[in-house]
Amino acid sequence: MTVLGEGALIDLHVHSTASDGTLPPSAVVAAAAVAGLDVMALTDHDTLAGWDEAFAACPSGLTVVPGLELSCVYTVGGQRPISVHLLGYLVDPQHPGLVAELSRLRTERRRRGEKIVEKLVAAGYPITWDRVREFADGGSIGRPHVGRALVEAGVVASVDEAFTELLSAAGPFYVRKVDVDAFAGVQLITAAGGVSVFAHPAAGRRGRVVDEAAIAALAEAGLAGIEVDHPDHLPVERERLRVLAADLGLVATGSSDFHGSNKVNRLGQHTTEPSAYRDLMAGAWGSRPYVG
Ligand code: AMP
Ligand code: ZN
Numbered sequence: 001m002t003v004l005g006e007g008a009l010i011d012l013h014v015h016s017t018a019s020d021g022t023l024p025p026s027a028v029v030a031a032a033a034v035a036g037l038d039v040m041a042l043t044d045h046d047t048l049a050g051w052d053e054a055f056a057a058c059p060s061g062l063t064v065v066p067g068l069e070l071s072c073v074y075t076v077g078g079q080r081p082i083s084v085h086l087l088g089y090l091v092d093p094q095h096p097g098l099v100a101e102l103s104r105l106r107t108e109r110r111r112r113g114e115k116i117v118e119k120l121v122a123a124g125y126p127i128t129w130d131r132v133r134e135f136a137d138g139g140s141i142g143r144p145h146v147g148r149a150l151v152e153a154g155v156v157a158s159v160d161e162a163f164t165e166l167l168s169a170a171g172p173f174y175v176r177k178v179d180v181d182a183f184a185g186v187q188l189i190t191a192a193g194g195v196s197v198f199a200h201p202a203a204g205r206r207g208r209v210v211d212e213a214a215i216a217a218l219a220e221a222g223l224a225g226i227e228v229d230h231p232d233h234l235p236v237e238r239e240r241l242r243v244l245a246a247d248l249g250l251v252a253t254g255s256s257d258f259h260g261s262n263k264v265n266r267l268g269q270h271t272t273e274p275s276a277y278r279d280l281m282a283g284a285w286g287s288r289p290y291v292g
């Protein structure tokens, strides 16, 4: 691994057009260099499809950490499952179990995206599934693609407004997808040679969040870190999570969750300490960071 100085800028959560970001992987790595990042992890939802393009376009001086954001759920006895996003870094892209599960999740995203569109169309909103698929452009389909169709149709002014008005998990047009059990997700990432980090664990604006006991249980199962500094966390939540990470022996990370123009988050908006980055990557063997 390259030696990183104390001031190195490390952003471990970034999306591209391989899922619901608006910049192709080649443009994301270029933008990361312009933003002054030293390390950027590409973490598209349920796909590794952006890796090769990001490596090929990686500017000199930037390190690209290949990753993903795995759609999971945490279920406690009888209650409604809580959505959990697991960031996985340096997994083996050929691992058969991981490849199969990602393929299943992308199929599930198409099925569920089409159902959401059917509900919206039935309620009179002038969008089409074909247009949503065009926005996804072969990538992992998500609600932001439906949001862009709603913006184009003049129903809402922004993707953010599409979420608050129509697409939120509490709204009438929401359709659940069948995600991976969070413990199975941690085990799958570990089995594929990667390390897992619980993304935005306190992002309550998106829906219900798990309690500290759940994070402790996932840590027992092999979770390596939690995202502490994230745009959807209030300062008080960040401080609580920093203490929790230390108590549980988890690595505390920081990142932007950049999605291009689908979200306001800026590349490098939050960053990870170089020592935390080193500790985290030391546990992975499935693939290597690409040094440009
Ligand atoms: P899905 O993966 O289809 O369930 O859609 C959730 C994704 O939409 C998340 O990964 C978020 O990054 C994104 N998202 C959530 N809320 C918003 C919002 N208010 N504006 C834009 N994107 C959002
Ligand atoms: Zn996303």
Ligand code: FE
Residues within 6 Å of the ligand: 069, 085, 199, 200
């Ligand atoms: Fe997420």
Ligand code: FE
Residues within 6 Å of the ligand: 013, 015, 069, 257
């Ligand atoms: Fe994300």
